[in-house]
Amino acid sequence: MKAITVTGLSAAPGAGGGEPRLELGEADKPQRRTGAEVLVRVLCVGLDGTDREIISEKYGVPPEGDTTLIIGHESLGVVEEADPATGLKPGDAVCALVRRPCTVPACVACRNGQQDFCESGAYVERGIKGAHGFLSEYYVEEARYLVRVPAEALPYGVMTEPQSIVEKVWSEVQRVQQRLVWQPKTAVVLGSGPLGLLAALTCRCLGLETIVWSKAPADSAGAQLVRECGGVYKEAEDAPAAAAGAEAGAAVSPLSAFLAAQGKRADLIFECTGFSPLAFDAMEALAPNGVLALLGVTPGSRSIRISADLLNRELVLENKLILGSVNASRRDFETGLYRLQQMEERFPGVLGKLVTERLRMEDVPQLDFAKLGIKAVVDVVPQEQWVQLVRAEGAGAEAEIAYSFTV
Known part of the structure; x- marks a missing residue:
């Protein structure tokens, strides 16, 4: 089968190896080994910043004993082979969770099905760390890591994985903010990439006034999408050059100054x-x-001067909370599917506009990530053929999908 692989990686992120290269090659078609496993034919795979960093920062780690890594962790596929006991049938559209639990007995999170909170760091992530990804014609996965995608969500089902990241944050925020009577009104999203735009759309679905602060021009496609969903787009300003050598704490950041000028308070910020x-x-x-x-992973080793005492004082006296989040659970995936359908219902066509490039597998080795628009998706199977492969809703007694999620 065809697969997109990265060569030149090493057994540890950023260490050794050659120069990472994307290649289109042949790989053995995976086979089911147990009744719990499912053979999935890949329809399409989304590309994101992590895929870019695997190339530019040597971030990816191939499986043990392998020298290449099949990339791609944002998947949409269709079941080709599955035992009835899995609850899946041939023709079911599915997406796959990314992270697999570690095997460290002391990691209570992984032992209880919460590998997105793994304590040991010895987890495996498909297409990223220690396991092949989904940018191939087929993959095999245990049914417990697959989530059915409703037929009506097929056009945007590939966005379930990035949306699950946003949903994980909202789920955590709801739990933490039970500490007080919290009535958020304004959300600020920093960045207008795919994750930032999904966060903005989510905030609009939650009824929050939403401001997106980003370096992209005010006439960019992302900025237009923000305005279409009723949000406010502000092209980010740089801090004044004079502030670089000023007394720590003397200068107010452009973001704070803008919010103050608008008379707004940021109840929730997605970075x-x-x-x-x-x-x-x-x-x-x-x-x-x-x-x-904080959702953005920071490469490099940048140092900055900060007003540490001021920040510490504000965090303590104003009860501010900072949380980091990456990866997500099955429930977050299921909530993500619900939210994507809600977005499409409230803002028809908006999710289709997020995808600015549709590529073939043959296009990927020559891909320049710097020239991509908002979102690139690789079609492993041409879109016009999907309807022939996917079982329509209602075509069977178990066609209705039951989810467990938080909104």
Whole structure:
């Protein structure tokens, strides 16, 4: 079968190896070994910043004993082979969870099915760390890591994985904010990449006034999408050059200044850029009792000067909360599917506009991530053929999908 692999990686992120390269090659078609496993034919795979970092930062780790890594962790596929006991049937559209639990007995999170909170760091992630991903014609996976995708969500089902990241944050925020009577009104999203835009759409579905602060121009496609869903887009400003050598704490960040000028308080901030100076600006801009969710992974070793005493004082006296989040659970995936359908219902066509490039597998080896628009999706099977492969809802007694989720 055809597969997109990365060569030049080593057994540890960022260590040794050659220069990472994307290649389209042949791989053995995977076979089911147990009745719990399912053979899935891949329809399409989304590409994101992690895939870019695997190439630019040597971030990926191939499976043990292998020298290459099949990339791709945002999947949409169709079941080709499954035992009845799995609850899945040929023709079911599915997406797959990314992380697999570690085998460390002392990791209570993984032992209880919460591998997204793994304590040991010895987890495996498909297409990222220690396991092949989904950018191939087929993959085999245990049924417990597969989530059925409703037929009506097929056009945007590939976005379930990134949306699950947003849903995990909202789920955590709801739990933590039970500490007080919390009535959030304004959310700020930092960044207008795919994750930032999904966060903005989620906030609009939750009824929050939403401001997106991003470096992209005000006439960009992302900015237009923000306005279409009723959000406010603000092209980010750089801190004044004079502030670089000023007394720590003397300068107010452009983000804080903008919010103050608008008379807004940021009850919830999603940091989706991975630009660490902006994360510290967000701590200052956060309203009392507010929550800052850090979703962007920061490569490199940047150092900045911060007003540490001021930030510490504000965090303590104003009950601010900062949480980091990555990966997600099955429940987050199921909530993500619900939310994507809600977005499409409230803002028809908006999810289709998030996908700015549809590629073939043959296009990937020559791909320049820097030239991509909002979201690139690789079609392993041409879209016009999907309807012939996917079982329609209602075509069987178990066609209705029952989910367990939080909204």
